[in-house]
Amino acid sequence: MTSINGTNPYAQYGSAYARAAATQPSLADTLNAAEAGNSNPLDPNAATNLTLSDAAKAKLASDAKTPDFTAVTNNARAVLDKLYAAAKVTSPLGADGKTTIDLSSLDRRSLFAIATNSGGKFTPDEQSVASGELTNRFNAALAPAAAATSMTRNYTVVYKAALEYLDGASSEEKATAAWSAQRAAVQKGYDAAKQKPDTAPSVSGDPVASYLAKYPDGAPVGTTKTFGTVATDARAALDAQAKLAAENKTELVYDPSRKFGQLVDFSSFDNRSLSAITLNQDQKFSNQEIYAAKKELDSRNRANILSSLKQSQQSGDPTQLSLGILQSYSAMSDEERQASGWSPSFRDNVLQSYKSTSNILSIMNGA
Known part of the structure; x- marks a missing residue:
């Protein structure tokens, strides 16, 4: 659960990063040169040997398949438009204030793009509904652990679940001050719970404490379909x-x-x-x-x-x-x-x- 506003404090660094990156050889170029027995692409005369572990190669392969945030943003915009067309609506909120579309098909990174108005492509209502969906997913991630905590009085369980959820965020989400503050608060709560498992931690800005105040036995299982x-x-x-x-x-x-x-x-x-x-x-x-x-x-x-x-x-x-x-x-x-x-x-x-x-x-x- 990340507190989200409509601005991105890191946007100003985008063009500077792009200029710097343009002058550097890509990691793929370096790896290809090494694979072919060639030298560093910046210095044809240099004798550079690069050896990667299987885990590192797998990580690089995974990263290569990950779309950049601009592509994620554009796709999220397209998905929203298709959902509107299918539901025959023009807004994610109806006159009664209820949601008109289901965002469950969007992944967390796409929801974050909408909630933070990436590229200025999303309306305030779309940002609000996406933020609500992110909150629902945080609640869903904590619900089983919170239920176990209510039965055992072991608070390390729910705090560990919160840490795992926060650590599953994208690099864009982790770059926000809100994520960092929540991650630090939850870590303090987890450390306190390890010292006294049966005592609820008291930490300022702790999203787990806020969740437990609302759902002491865990949020009910969300079943939208009969x-x-x-x-x-x-x-x-x-x-x-x-x-x-x-x-x-x-x-x-x-x-x-x-x-x-x-x-x-x-x-x-x-x-x-x-x-x-x-x-x-x-x-x-x-x-x-x-x-x-x-x-x-x-x-x-x-x-x-x-x-x-x-x-x-x-x-x-x-x-x-x-x-x-x-x-x-x-x-x-x-x-x-x-x-x-x-x-x-x-x-x-x-x-x-x-x-x-x-x-x-x-x-x-x-x-």
Whole structure:
């Protein structure tokens, strides 16, 4: 959650940076020269050897695919215009003050471009709605951790989630004074929580404290679609895959051991969609589809648990496993919990395990 205004204090440095960059060889030029065994492009007579690790090469490849902020801004403008056309509106806010378009398809960097009026391309209403969407995403990122904190009284959980969200910001967002101030406040809160996990930190300008004041048990799960609509959309997505398979002269299959056919791809299905298929409340899905969706849902749940176990092992803190499971539980909708078999009694057992482990650690530490 970043406090945003309509000006960019770094805009004045843009042209100066561009002039300086124009006189320098690109990193790609240097790498290409090194790859070909040539010397530094600035000095043909120099003998320069450049060796990069696999991680560095992967980072460079990723950066090369990242569009510049101008391209992001232009694309955000185009997306907004398409959303208006589809909704047959001309503004993101109706006469009643409610939003007329859904910005969920825009990534965080695009929303930041709109909220900060990058390039002067966006109206005050568009900036306001984009800022609201950014706030919603901050709330969504903190909600599972806040719910776990409310159960365990361990404030490190929610502060860690806030740090991870802030650190996921783009370089443009991180360059703002607002981001720096919030990051510093959350870090202070996290450090204080590590000293006294069961005491809410008191830090000036802390966005986590503001969030908890409004949502002490975590913000409610945001579900803009009814479960019936989710099931209908999932049916349509599966039908689209089946149609594509038929066009390719094959069939859509649900068993990876099959020797022929196009295997169903659930990568674009969120867990609520998988739950709609698994529960099959409207009788829209076949037994094969239900089995495959349940298997994928279980696989994702196992991956979350294994991730929490790995974090517990790496940190040397056995409570991290229980905390991770509690956060996963809190992030689920009621339908997801039903489809996964994660009942309130399961949650209570995990919570009891956390408390027991915490008590043992306190005794061992002489607390």
